[in-house]
Amino acid sequence: MEKIRINRYISSSGFCSRREADRLIAAGQVTLNGQAAQLGDIVGSKDIVKVDGRRIKPLHDDRMVYLAFNKPIGITSTTDSRRKDNIIDYIGYPERVFPIGRLDRMSEGLILLTNDGSMVNPILRAEHKNEKEYEVKVNKKISDEELMILQNGIPVLGQITNFSKTKRRGEDEFNIILTQGLNRQIRRMCKYLGFEVVSLRRIRIMHINIGNLPVGTWRHLTKKEVEELHRLTGQQS
Structure with a gap:
């Protein structure tokens, strides 16, 4: 095994993402060869890494898990077991996985889960x-001009949103494709124009579509989907 940074080592074990690994290291929950680990530490094959006293090792490729889940309204995209509505307990997958990103509690649709921490940031x-593509329904008729404003950029959280392609589905319904993930972005964009989001459903992430997957169920990504995911993110499979 090549020597790698400790946050990458932890994420490749399926324990968590690199960002979460950095948080655990900073909180003093990680040791390297019996000593408190530091951000930026380098780990080799003979080193011993533990998180909260539990030794972890990188997973082999054949143990990597990639799931597509059709999240229902009311489920929170968190691994925090103190939340009764957390996504991990709801799915009940037999191995440790975590969500890639978030989908707010009152939204439904596609979210990916994995034990491959190296895939999260890309x-x-x-x-x-x-x-990421969404189906949106608002509380009143939305004009073509207003859809164009949404498309070209709205002030959200101190910045102008990226270009977001929109397509009308009805007088108060449309699809929107985002390339960024600001907190509650679509709801904030609509609110800026005086609309309230009635329903919000994510139907696609990159090349992965929700298709006919029933609400509240999950499936493994196909081999072709995983290979394309690695290609698009520049990760080696």
């Missing part, structure tokens, strides 16, 4: 411009 970072 999918989520805004600079990679990975598409």
